[in-house]
Amino acid sequence: MPTLMTKPTTKRITNSAAIWRVVFVLFLILAGIGTAGARSQQAGGDWPQFGLDLASSSASAAPTGITAANIPDLTLLPVKLDGTVDASAIYLHGVIVKGSRHDVFFVTTTYGKTIAVDAGQGSILWEYTPPKYTSWAGTYQITNSTPVADPDRQFIYAAAPDGTVRKLAVSDGHVLWTTPITLLPQREKIASPLRYFRGRIIAVTGGYVGDQPPYQGHVAILDARTGKLLHVWNSLCSDRQGLLNPASCPDTRSAIWGRAGAVIDPATGNIFVATGNGPYDGKTNWGDALIELDPDATRILGNYTPKNNAKLNDADLDLGSTSPVLLGGGYVAQSGKAGLIHLLSMEAIAGVTPHLDHERQNVYAPSGSPVFTAPAVWHHDGETWMFIANNNGTDAWALQKGQLVAMWKNGNRGTSPVLAGGLLYVYDPRGALRIYNPLNGTVIAELRCGSGHWNSPIVVKGKIALPEGNANQHATSGVLDIWSLPDPIN
Numbered sequence: 001m002p003t004l005m006t007k008p009t010t011k012r013i014t015n016s017a018a019i020w021r022v023v024f025v026l027f028l029i030l031a032g033i034g035t036a037g038a039r040s041q042q043a044g045g046d047w048p049q050f051g052l053d054l055a056s057s058s059a060s061a062a063p064t065g066i067t068a069a070n071i072p073d074l075t076l077l078p079v080k081l082d083g084t085v086d087a088s089a090i091y092l093h094g095v096i097v098k099g100s101r102h103d104v105f106f107v108t109t110t111y112g113k114t115i116a117v118d119a120g121q122g123s124i125l126w127e128y129t130p131p132k133y134t135s136w137a138g139t140y141q142i143t144n145s146t147p148v149a150d151p152d153r154q155f156i157y158a159a160a161p162d163g164t165v166r167k168l169a170v171s172d173g174h175v176l177w178t179t180p181i182t183l184l185p186q187r188e189k190i191a192s193p194l195r196y197f198r199g200r201i202i203a204v205t206g207g208y209v210g211d212q213p214p215y216q217g218h219v220a221i222l223d224a225r226t227g228k229l230l231h232v233w234n235s236l237c238s239d240r241q242g243l244l245n246p247a248s249c250p251d252t253r254s255a256i257w258g259r260a261g262a263v264i265d266p267a268t269g270n271i272f273v274a275t276g277n278g279p280y281d282g283k284t285n286w287g288d289a290l291i292e293l294d295p296d297a298t299r300i301l302g303n304y305t306p307k308n309n310a311k312l313n314d315a316d317l318d319l320g321s322t323s324p325v326l327l328g329g330g331y332v333a334q335s336g337k338a339g340l341i342h343l344l345s346m347e348a349i350a351g352v353t354p355h356l357d358h359e360r361q362n363v364y365a366p367s368g369s370p371v372f373t374a375p376a377v378w379h380h381d382g383e384t385w386m387f388i389a390n391n392n393g394t395d396a397w398a399l400q401k402g403q404l405v406a407m408w409k410n411g412n413r414g415t416s417p418v419l420a421g422g423l424l425y426v427y428d429p430r431g432a433l434r435i436y437n438p439l440n441g442t443v444i445a446e447l448r449c450g451s452g453h454w455n456s457p458i459v460v461k462g463k464i465a466l467p468e469g470n471a472n473q474h475a476t477s478g479v480l481d482i483w484s485l486p487d488p489i490n
Contacts, residue, residue, distance in 0.1 A: 047091040047458045048149035050193035051374060055326040056260035058376035064421035065462040065485055071435060071445045074464070074483040079122040083109025084478035085467035087146045087193070088456045092153055095170050097125045103461065107480060110142040110471040112160030114168060119463055122482055126173035130160045140208055141186060142471045144454055146193035148201070150224060157201050157224070159190040165203055165222060177227030181205060181220040184246050188215045192261025197269060198295065199224050202262045204273060206255025209472070214246035217256035217275050219297045233297040235275045239284045254278025254287040258323030259374040259416055259454060265326060269295030272326065274334055276318035280309050282354030288312045288319040290334045290349070304334070304349040307357035312338060322371045327384055327399055335388070337370040343404050363404050366393030372454070374416040378438065387438065389414030389426050396441060408441035420459035427456055433466055449481050
């Protein structure tokens, strides 16, 4: 039987091993080893997609040069943008743009402009504007998607509110191809980040605020070289292939809109998504379900929905308000609007037979409240930790002997956490970026900034990039905050 943890009343759960780890980290900080060690290594590397990697772990082992000791040395450069970025930036170091080598942040605005920003100077290197931008600018028709970089570092792929994915040249932003992934962009929204895997782009669709029908969540697979739409898996009418005219399917909703979108097991290429409210029959309709697909998105390899699926649908408690979390070791976690975290065994949910109530464990998300963010997964010192934030707090869990064990928690709200260079970064959308010691939850620093919504930071090469703003305010301007060390690592 699944177990349900009561809401903890303590702020910190300790054990002897955890205490010794904290002591060791504090020793390194006091001794200055963190700063010297970071500066002696080649820090940086790319941050090519939302969550850093295919599984969207949001955890980088690369040194960043930013330590507890030198955080006060960070300086803020606010970069004005022709649009709001209610998502995350990506980063490529040392790429050729307009004939010169640059470190570059790339962002996509809520109305589909994709912008290349010099990471050092904050200058705009190029800006791509979709042809019909003026027809939707300022309206409800938006995107919260994050672009993805091609591994060749010469191209990026970006979404727009017209329901298309475009391949853009890193050098100057010119378009190589444009492919629609919906037949009704006024109802089907690209809310989640794009993925690149094995020469293919993986994109997902959902609906707009208010759940205005008709729409269906689906997974689209595109050829990265040509832009050809290779396959579509529909979460409703899943026996039908290709893009649907949404009105042609008798059922509607079942959006795929989690912050991480599709997450991919890098070992198998299998695609994991979670759907929102919608009909469920375990055959062709998969509302409020976690789904594992093969790399071509042609077959269901695993599935799960809570036993109270019908209640979730009736009460607008989308399971898919957040994406699946691949913990490794044969485990996946799934939260949602119901404020629970379901720990699942991959083995227990394998196959196309419907799996209801197959949780290994249920625990509360922060304060038992809804989750709209993407948790971070940290493989460290032989353990797997998960950091999860929402509007009521930030919690840390460790996976121990097939169970989630609470390590620390607080009441600080946050968007999707990021672990980089041994520090945990969590943006409070009221206007602060908090930096934590990930082992004990101690707040090391708070960097003041503007307010936001789903925005989340990335941390690379002596720099932090964080967009500000809320897509639901329908603004056509915004800010990208860049914090830098005075002597960034090259």
